[in-house]
Amino acid sequence: MPSRRTHFNSTALLQANPRMNQDQTMIVEVRIISRIEKPLTYAVPSFLESPAIGSLVRIPLMRGTELGIVSAHPTSIDFPKSKLRNILEVLYPYPLIASDTLTLATWMASYYGCSTAQVMDRILPPGIRKGLGAKEHVSLALTQAGREVDLTTLARRAPKQQALIALLLSQPGPVSKPAAIKAARISPAVCQELIRKGWIDEIRKNVDRIGYEDEAAAGDTLRPIEYALTGEQQNAVDTLLPILDAQSFQPVLLHGVTGSGKTEVYVKALQHVLTEPGATALFLVPEVALAPQTVGTLRARLEALGVHVVVWHSHLSEGERRDSWLRIARGESRVVVGARSAIFTPLNNLRLIIVDEEHEPAYKQEETPRYHGRDLAVYRAKLNNATVILGSATPSLESLYNVRVGKYQVIRMNHRVDNRTLPSTQIVDMRREFRKNKQLTIISNPLKELLLDRFEKREQSILFLNRRGYSTHMICPDCGWVALSDECSIPLTYHRSGNILKCHLTGYEMPAPARCPQCQSAKIHGEGFGTQKVEDVVKAILPRAKVCRIDADTMNKRHLFRTILSDFRSGRIDILVGTQMIAKGLDFPNVTLVALINADQSLYMEDFRAAERTFQLLVQVSGRAGRGEKAGEVIVQTSTPHASPIQFARRCDFDGFLDEEIELRREFNYPPFRHLIRHLIRCRNPEKANFYAQNWRKHLDTANIPDLEIRGPVSAPVEKINGEYRVQLWYFAARVIQSMHQIQQLRESFEWDKDIQEHIDVDAFNLM
Numbered sequence: 063m064p065s066r067r068t069h070f071n072s073t074a075l076l077q078a079n080p081r082m083n084q085d086q087t088m089i090v091e092v093r094i095i096s097r098i099e100k101p102l103t104y105a106v107p108s109f110l111e112s113p114a115i116g117s118l119v120r121i122p123l124m125r126g127t128e129l130g131i132v133s134a135h136p137t138s139i140d141f142p143k144s145k146l147r148n149i150l151e152v153l154y155p156y157p158l159i160a161s162d163t164l165t166l167a168t169w170m171a172s173y174y175g176c177s178t179a180q181v182m183d184r185i186l187p188p189g190i191r192k193g194l195g196a197k198e199h200v201s202l203a204l205t206q207a208g209r210e211v212d213l214t215t216l217a218r219r220a221p222k223q224q225a226l227i228a229l230l231l232s233q234p235g236p237v238s239k240p241a242a243i244k245a246a247r248i249s250p251a252v253c254q255e256l257i258r259k260g261w262i263d264e265i266r267k268n269v270d271r272i273g274y275e276d277e278a279a280a281g282d283t284l285r286p287i288e289y290a291l292t293g294e295q296q297n298a299v300d301t302l303l304p305i306l307d308a309q310s311f312q313p314v315l316l317h318g319v320t321g322s323g324k325t326e327v328y329v330k331a332l333q334h335v336l337t338e339p340g341a342t343a344l345f346l347v348p349e350v351a352l353a354p355q356t357v358g359t360l361r362a363r364l365e366a367l368g369v370h371v372v373v374w375h376s377h378l379s380e381g382e383r384r385d386s387w388l389r390i391a392r393g394e395s396r397v398v399v400g401a402r403s404a405i406f407t408p409l410n411n412l413r414l415i416i417v418d419e420e421h422e423p424a425y426k427q428e429e430t431p432r433y434h435g436r437d438l439a440v441y442r443a444k445l446n447n448a449t450v451i452l453g454s455a456t457p458s459l460e461s462l463y464n465v466r467v468g469k470y471q472v473i474r475m476n477h478r479v480d481n482r483t484l485p486s487t488q489i490v491d492m493r494r495e496f497r498k499n500k501q502l503t504i505i506s507n508p509l510k511e512l513l514l515d516r517f518e519k520r521e522q523s524i525l526f527l528n529r530r531g532y533s534t535h536m537i538c539p540d541c542g543w544v545a546l547s548d549e550c551s552i553p554l555t556y557h558r559s560g561n562i563l564k565c566h567l568t569g570y571e572m573p574a575p576a577r578c579p580q581c582q583s584a585k586i587h588g589e590g591f592g593t594q595k596v597e598d599v600v601k602a603i604l605p606r607a608k609v610c611r612i613d614a615d616t617m618n619k620r621h622l623f624r625t626i627l628s629d630f631r632s633g634r635i636d637i638l639v640g641t642q643m644i645a646k647g648l649d650f651p652n653v654t655l656v657a658l659i660n661a662d663q664s665l666y667m668e669d670f671r672a673a674e675r676t677f678q679l680l681v682q683v684s685g686r687a688g689r690g691e692k693a694g695e696v697i698v699q700t701s702t703p704h705a706s707p708i709q710f711a712r713r714c715d716f717d718g719f720l721d722e723e724i725e726l727r728r729e730f731n732y733p734p735f736r737h738l739i740r741h742l743i744r745c746r747n748p749e750k751a752n753f754y755a756q757n758w759r760k761h762l763d764t765a766n767i768p769d770l771e772i773r774g775p776v777s778a779p780v781e782k783i784n785g786e787y788r789v790q791l792w793y794f795a796a797r798v799i800q801s802m803h804q805i806q807q808l809r810e811s812f813e814w815d816k817d818i819q820e821h822i823d824v825d826a827f828n829l830m
């Protein structure tokens with residue numbers, strides 16, 4: 063049996079080494095990355111460095127090999143050590159995950175209802191997980207002694223060793239180690255033995271690929287000076303420093319209005335913890351696009367401390383991620399700035415986690431494991447006795463509630479730096495505009511006048527609309543036909559560039575018909591409007607202005623976003639039209655007018671967070687105005703000017719909004735009072751989807767899970783995507799881990815049809 067043979071080989075090696083005896087053998091517990099749940103036990107042969115907990119090792123398993131992580135160093139085992147197989151290789155001489163990561167992974171699996179292996183799959187970047195590139199830069203070369211070896215004798219005594227040496231002799235220079243091992247058909251242990259004998263040398267070359275190395279320069283131009291702190295900033299820092307020094311778990315909500323200078327407070331907190339040798343910190347941003355700006359700032363400000371800052375997000379290449387990961391693991395980069403997945407980077411001695419714009423739904427991962435970056439940040443801080451600062455101008459209701467019940471400490475900053483005034487907000491009633499203009503109006507008269515005014519004054523404006531494309535849908539006025547694809551239950555969006563109809567859920571595209579496919583009428587046309595149309599209308603109003611658009615359609619080129627933003631910053635663009643994508647955290651001093659083209663869009667979604675989102679959006683959007691010397695103005699266009707989130711946002715009345723919204727949530731027992739778990743069941747056949755959903759409900763009911771309220775099944779708000787019908791159940795739970803444990807057991811024993819896809823989303827954000 064081949065597996066036996068490997069075992070036999072390594073035992074032979076052990077005995078060949080007189081310095082080794084069985085009892086000194088080091089034992090390690092290893093968790094295989096692809097099957098992390100159950101630990102296996104292995105011995106470490108004497109020629110390998112003993113791997114620390116968290117190290118990546120290659121182990122023999124059955125007939126093959128696997129990569130695993132050392133999870134413990136057991137001191138005794140209840141079977142003879144001679145039964146153990148040896149680990150084959152330690153891939154890096156340092157741990158590749160942080161000491162808390164296995165605990166974090168186990169917790170995530172039980173909280174989010176998936177396997178630890180699925181979690182580890184998400185935690186470890188592909189380059190690391192596959193062990194790829196690990197030895198990319200390791201090559202082998204013969205030493206002088208190796209060249210002089212008598213190959214004939216060696217061929218008889220150790221044919222495998224001979225094979226490798228012969229291979230290396232046949233090549234002019236060093237040979238890549240994995241390639242050589244493969245070509246000579248030997249195990250890494252044979253190679254190690256030859257290295258030990260001094261016949262071959264390992265040559266390691268490291269070229270780190272780290273993303274955004276150029277941002278430090280940009281950072282210098284962005285934030286050249288260390289500011290004298292404002293009173294509120296000073297107060298925030300004074301409150302934070304003792305918390306940081308206490309080195310105990312403490313979440314802090316930094317609730318500072320837009321432009322209150324939160325970044326400066328973060329910088330001071332970072333500088334404070336990083337003066338301690340070896341201390342590390344993590345800075346989470348909701349969007350990849352925001353990472354460069356933050357990295358630039360932090361590089362410029364932390365360089366003096368000799369701290370290297372790396373950026374981490376999924377848009378980096380596999381190589382960049384691997385190299386950054388290793389740098390962090392080696393302790394060479396002590397600060398990581400990144401999107402939600404940065405929460406898993408191997409920072410040891412983690413002292414501070416900052417979650418900027420903590421309310422952002424972008425922190426929620428929409429694939430298994432469906433974790434929330436902010437919530438993991440809080441949990442990781444807890445595991446490390448670290449401080450976590452959640453910052454926002456519009457904190458989530460969950461966090462505000464945690465302040466009210468005393469779980470989080472709050473620091474408020476109510477004024478803009480230098481007491482610049484918050485922008486004044488004008489609400490425009492679009493029903494009245496419609497009556498006046500006798501037609502659908504996209505840019506109201508007050509907005510038109512202000513746009514002209516700003517252009518004259520050479521100041522800049524931003525217009526927001528959360529719908530891309532030209533029209534929202536295409537209809538036939540004669541027969542009522544609406545352009546739909548067969549695959550989804552929402553209308554196709556008309557895009558004028560390319561004259562196409564596009565599905566915003568799946569990306570499906572088709573040419574826009576010139577005549578109604580149903581009645582041949584030529585009167586078919588687009589209705590409603592998206593960012594493309596707004597861009598056109600603005601260009602018509604101000605033909606001399608430079609107007610640019612940022613949305614997912616203009617974003618397919620990796621650097622375009624950065625180019626447009628830097629053109630806007632330098633004043634080459636007068637008016638920016640965009641989706642929410644540009645509402646987040648960006649800081650342009652010359653913007654004095656901001657408009658929300660359609661505030662009703664987010665308000666009337668089938669989502670219990672609609673009011674909260676609208677309130678946040680309005681406050682955030684208006685926060686983009688008047689960030690410099692000049693005061694800003696905000697226009698909110700709406701057909702429901704009296705809706706309470708709009709009114710509270712206009713007055714910037716957080717407490718008023720919170721009081722009202724918390725009461726509503728309490729009445730319906732919605733989050734943050736209980737956790738919402740969404741179970742989505744999908745199938746191409748609607749009857750089957752319903753049938754299984756109903757049966758599952760019965761299955762749940764008979765189990766009678768305590769403290770769990772079950773609602774549904776009902777159709778999801780978007781009934782069909784990609785040809786799949788979608789049915790959902792909602793579970794309200796007081797204690798997630800307990801409930802999920804029971805739900806998971808039932809889910810595994812339930813016989814799902816093979817055509818059914820289903821997933822569970824704990825603390826769901828996306829309810830469509």
Ligand code: ADP
Pocket residue numbers: 285289290291292295318319320321322323324325326479480649
């Ligand atoms: P926030 O994140 O709270 O919205 P920022 O941190 O982006 O605000 O700061 C807003 C602006 O104020 C930035 O342009 C920043 O450079 C500037 N700023 C911050 N602190 C000070 C200060 N103490 N004095 C002067 N300007 C400051």
Ligand code: ZN
Pocket residue numbers: 538539540541542543578579580581582583
């Ligand atoms: Zn028609």
